Amino acid sequence: MTTTDPAATHATSTSTSASTSASATSTSASRGVTLVLLYVLAIAIALALSAALIAITGGPWRKVLTALLDGSFRRPGRWGDTLAESAPLLVVALGAIVSTRAGLVNIGQEGQLAVGAATATYVATHGGGPLVLLFALVAGVVGGAVWAGIAALLRYWRRVPEVITTLLLVFVASQGTGYLLTRTFLLLDDDPNKPNRVQTSAQVDADTRIGFIRVFGNEFPWSVVLAVVLAVVVAVMLSRSTWGFKLSVLGRNPRTAQRIGVPVVLAGAAALMISGAFAGLAGAAMLAAGTANYRYTPGFANNIGWEGLLVALVARNRPLVCIPVALVFGALRTGSGFLAATGVERSIVDVVRSLLVLALLVPPAVAAIQRRRVSPPPAPVATDEPVVAVAR
Amino acid sequence: MIAVLGVVLASAASAVGDVLSSEAMYQSAMRFAIVLAFAAAGEWVAERAGTLNISIEAMMIGGAYASAVAFGAFDIVPLALLVGVLAGVVVALVQAHLSHQLSIDQFVVGLTLNLFVLGLALFLDSKWEAVTSVVKPTRLPVLHDIPVVGEALFGQPWPMYLIVPVVPLAWWLVFRTRWGLEIRSVGDNPQSADVSGIHVNRRRRESIMVAGAFAGLGGGVLVLGQISIAGYESGHVGLKGIIAIAAVIFGGWTLRGTLMGCVLFGYFFALQQTLPVLGYRINAQLAASLPYLVALLVTAVFATRTRQPRALAQPFVRGLT
Numbered sequence: 204m205t206t207t208d209p210a211a212t213h214a215t216s217t218s219t220s221a222s223t224s225a226s227a228t229s230t231s232a233s234r235g236v237t238l239v240l241l242y243v244l245a246i247a248i249a250l251a252l253s254a255a256l257i258a259i260t261g262g263p264w265r266k267v268l269t270a271l272l273d274g275s276f277r278r279p280g281r282w283g284d285t286l287a288e289s290a291p292l293l294v295v296a297l298g299a300i301v302s303t304r305a306g307l308v309n310i311g312q313e314g315q316l317a318v319g320a321a322t323a324t325y326v327a328t329h330g331g332g333p334l335v336l337l338f339a340l341v342a343g344v345v346g347g348a349v350w351a352g353i354a355a356l357l358r359y360w361r362r363v364p365e366v367i368t369t370l371l372l373v374f375v376a377s378q379g380t381g382y383l384l385t386r387t388f389l390l391l392d393d394d395p396n397k398p399n400r401v402q403t404s405a406q407v408d409a410d411t412r413i414g415f416i417r418v419f420g421n422e423f424p425w426s427v428v429l430a431v432v433l434a435v436v437v438a439v440m441l442s443r444s445t446w447g448f449k450l451s452v453l454g455r456n457p458r459t460a461q462r463i464g465v466p467v468v469l470a471g472a473a474a475l476m477i478s479g480a481f482a483g484l485a486g487a488a489m490l491a492a493g494t495a496n497y498r499y500t501p502g503f504a505n506n507i508g509w510e511g512l513l514v515a516l517v518a519r520n521r522p523l524v525c526i527p528v529a530l531v532f533g534a535l536r537t538g539s540g541f542l543a544a545t546g547v548e549r550s551i552v553d554v555v556r557s558l559l560v561l562a563l564l565v566p567p568a569v570a571a572i573q574r575r576r577v578s579p580p581p582a583p584v585a586t587d588e589p590v591v592a593v594a595r
Numbered sequence: 596m597i598a599v600l601g602v603v604l605a606s607a608a609s610a611v612g613d614v615l616s617s618e619a620m621y622q623s624a625m626r627f628a629i630v631l632a633f634a635a636a637g638e639w640v641a642e643r644a645g646t647l648n649i650s651i652e653a654m655m656i657g658g659a660y661a662s663a664v665a666f667g668a669f670d671i672v673p674l675a676l677l678v679g680v681l682a683g684v685v686v687a688l689v690q691a692h693l694s695h696q697l698s699i700d701q702f703v704v705g706l707t708l709n710l711f712v713l714g715l716a717l718f719l720d721s722k723w724e725a726v727t728s729v730v731k732p733t734r735l736p737v738l739h740d741i742p743v744v745g746e747a748l749f750g751q752p753w754p755m756y757l758i759v760p761v762v763p764l765a766w767w768l769v770f771r772t773r774w775g776l777e778i779r780s781v782g783d784n785p786q787s788a789d790v791s792g793i794h795v796n797r798r799r800r801e802s803i804m805v806a807g808a809f810a811g812l813g814g815g816v817l818v819l820g821q822i823s824i825a826g827y828e829s830g831h832v833g834l835k836g837i838i839a840i841a842a843v844i845f846g847g848w849t850l851r852g853t854l855m856g857c858v859l860f861g862y863f864f865a866l867q868q869t870l871p872v873l874g875y876r877i878n879a880q881l882a883a884s885l886p887y888l889v890a891l892l893v894t895a896v897f898a899t900r901t902r903q904p905r906a907l908a909q910p911f912v913r914g915l916t
Contacts, residue, residue: 260722308702310649361895364908366649366702367844368894370837371887378884385880509710516703548721553714560707561693568697575912 234570241566249562253555262547271552274541275534283421287492289533290423290430291316291485295511296518296525297430297437298347298481303520304441305474306454311354311369312482313508314376315347319483320490321380322346324390324499327407327490336411340487347483348476350376355472365475373508381501390499404499413491424492431526433481438522450474482508506553510536513560519567532556613873620869621747626821628861629751629758633813634839635846635853636765637806642843643769644802645782645906649705650690652836653712654807657682658814660716663725663827666819672730676754676815683811684804686712691800698910717829725827730754730819754820761809766850768805778802782904785911795911810836834887841890847901856893863889 254264276282295312302309323343330338354368383390384402392405413424441447453460453470461467485507495503514532518524539552614620638651648654662679666672690708694701730752739749769775777798780788785795817835818827838860845859846852863886870877 256718260719308700310702310706357891357895361898363844363891363894363898364647366647367837367840368891370649370834371841371891374834374887375884375891378880382878382880513707513710516707548718550714550718550721554711554718557707557711557714561689561704561711564693564699564703564707565697568693568699572697 234573237573238566238570241569242563245562245566246559249555249558253551253558256554257547257551260547262551263545266545267542267547267551270541270545271535271538273538275538278541280421281537283418283423285530285533285537286421286423286427287533288536289529290427290492291489291494291507292511292514292532293430293434293525293529294485294488295482295508296514296529297433297522298478298485299512299515300437300441300518300520300522300525301450301481302474302478303515304447304450304454305471306457307358307471307475307478308366309351309354309369309475309478310366310512311351311373311376311508312478312512313504313506314369314373315350315479315482316486316489316508316511317376317380317504318350318486319343319347319480320486320503321383321390321499322483323487323490324404324407325383327411328390328405331408333410335408336413336491339407339411339491340484343483343485343487343490344480345483347486348480350483351479352472352476354479355475358475359468359472377502377504380499380503384499384501392498402501403495406497407490411491412493412497413488424488426488426492429488430529434522434526441522482511485511510556513556517560517563613875614866614869616743617869617873618743618746619872620865621744622750623868624858624862624865625747625751626755626861627864628858629755630813630817630820631835631839631842631857631860632758632854633761633816634806634810634836635842635857636762636850637809637813638836638839639843639846639848639850639853640765640769640778640809641799641802641806642840642848642907643782643904644778644799645785645904645909645911646695646701646799646803647840647908648687648690648803648806649702649837649840650686650708651806651810651839652832652834653690653705653708654683654686654810655814655817655832655836656709656712656716657686658811659818659832660720660725660814660827661811662815663818664719664723667723667725672754672819675819676757676812679815680808680811683807683809683814685807686811687803687807690807691803694910695796695799695803698912701908701910713829716827720827720829725818752820754816757812757816761812762850762854765805765809769850774798774801779904781911782906785906785909789911789913799911810839813839838886838890841894844894844903845897847897848903849901852901859893860886860890 257264257267274281275285295316299309299312320343322345323339326342327335327339350372351369354365354372357363357368358365380390384404385391390404392403413426415422415424416428441450449460449465449470452463453465453467453474457467460470486504489503489507490497490499494505510532511529514525514528518528535552535556539549542549542551634651634655637654638648641648641651658679661682662675665678666675669675686708690701690704693699693704732750733753733756734746735749739745741749767775769778777788777793778801780791781793781795781798788798789795814832817831839857842856842860843853845856846854867882867885870882
């Protein structure tokens with residue numbers, strides 16, 4: 204009996220179907236091996252290119268590697284810093300996953316994070332009371348959500364691609380929050396004994412600061428724990444809840460989503476705003492965890508938004524995979540601080556990071572193409588009905 | 596009350612009058628508009644093929660840095676511009692093959708490329724700093740004596756004039772060649788284009804190459820043609836590629852409209868530079884974000900009023916509809 208004829212396989216006994224499934228698992232296993240090999244190859248190429256780039260510009264690439272490791276994990280107290288640095292990356296990435304799941308491309312996290320941090324600073328410096336930390340975090344969430352909401356509004360009301368608007372809003376956000384720092388009734392520190400002339404906000408009070416956890420001589424804010432919990436929550440919500448299901452239907456086929464009763468506009472706008480809310484929360488948590496010495500400063504976001512987005516890309520939009528990826532990206536950030544001794548500019552880290560991301564995009568795409576080539580589309584099932592009946 | 600309002604209105608009117616009669620304003624606006632127009636013309640070709648390349652930004656940055664370095668090394672402007680074009684095409688090659696051969700999401704590729712090229716230029720610039728000297732304006736005889744706008748239109752450094760052949764070239768490619776016909780069909784209905792024997796993704800890749808060449812040239816002109824710029828600096832391009840995309844949307848995917856969009860955005864970029872010179876105090880942050888705010892506003896108004904290529908930003912995989 205041949206298994207090539209689809210009509211024959213369709214009507215055969217369990218023995219054939221068992222054998223076909225066995226062959227299917229063997230090919231999928233070989234595909235898995237190919238995928239792993241492709242990943243190893245891609246990472247190797249990216250790292251080799253980075254090393255070559257350092258070598259060409261006259262830098263010692265071995266020293267760069269050891270400096271990165273020293274700065275991120277090996278020196279005492281460094282892995283606590285790395286954890287602290289990874290937390291906002293993880294939170295931003297989780298938000299990016301939510302909007303991507305709904306088929307929307309939010310790439311304005313950098314701006315949403317800045318706005319969230321600014322609104323949190325406003326609440327923290329103008330408010331008081333025992334719950335001020337909570338209010339500040341909520342303000343960050345609201346700020347980020349509103350900023351993403353502008354893009355959502357333009358997307359669904361005027362059909363402007365959200366790719367463009369979120370990007371343009373990044374620039375507007377950095378200028379807008381910069382304006383807030385020029386007026387004392389908004390964010391500018393009105394303390395006459397300011398340490399320097401850079402325009403910054405006032406330092407937030409002790410009750411607006413996130414506590415630190417100390418383990419083995421390392422310390423990190425408990426927002427790290429919050430970020431991991433959020434990752435689990437997002438993972439469960441996306442894969443196990445009705446909301447998550449509706450979101451992925453919306454992302455895969457908006458027309459189908461509409462037919463099964465998903466409110467396309469509301470669900471899409473909500474996804475975009477949730478994604479902004481995560482970025483805003485990351486900004487607020489950064490402020491409360493001591494980034495820039497508990498002050499809002501120009502350039503506060505410091506690429507966390509962009510890098511968080513890259514974390515989501517590398518993790519291929521799986522929330523739990525984001526945790527280790529965010530850790531690696533956080534390590535690159537803390538490690539880059541130790542590069543000064545090697546004489547290599549720390550911007551090399553930007554190059555290495557995006558090169559890695561580019562390389563990691565390729566293997567799954569190649570695997571997908573192979574899968575398409577190996578298995579041809581299913582042939583129509585042959586029936587005894589006359590063609591006319593089908594046409595009717 | 597009315598008097599105050601009257602004074603405010605009068606001063607605003609005099610500001611507008613000053614801006615409209617300022618030669619420097621026209622010159623500056625023209626330069627920004629031309630740089631935008633290179634990228635926008637390229638992006639227009641690519642969007643007619645149904646692709647939306649946010650990596651146009653990366654192509655401009657690559658072109659700008661490569662041109663500046665090449666000029667520093669050889670001191671020959673045409674050669675430097677050529678190197679800029681090559682850099683733009685290299686970025687376009689990566690974008691095209693990752694997104695329209697391996698079918699990776701084009702925005703994901705574009706974003707990563709933007710960050711990669713920005714970081715690469717920043718890193719290389721710390722080693723090989725690219726310093727360019729100023730290209731002298733080429734004044735066309737008689738014409739540049741036209742009052743107010745003469746200097747802006749006919750007194751620019753010569754690389755700026757390259758826009759004069761580039762725009763008709765883009766138009767000719769899209770509307771007067773077989774290739775252009777295929778580009779447009781691929782952008783509007785890739786399925787039927789595929790059935791009629793057009794290699795959809797190859798045409799799209801080629802359209803991105805054209806965008807890369809034009810945007811790379813635009814980046815080169817940005818560093819070599821501007822009077823006030825002496826070398827590559829990070830943030831020079833500063834989302835001008837994205838503004839160029841906004842210009843295409845503003846223009847309703849027509850070339851003429853796209854150019855009008857470039858002039859509009861060029862005007863607002865120039866406003867930021869010129870208003871302080873004319874003695875008007877304007878909030879610095881507002882002035883800096885003005886072109887971006889206008890881009891948001893303008894795309895919001897014009898995105899729905901016009902007919903975009905039907906398959907814009909939709910990847911083509913055979914067998915999927």
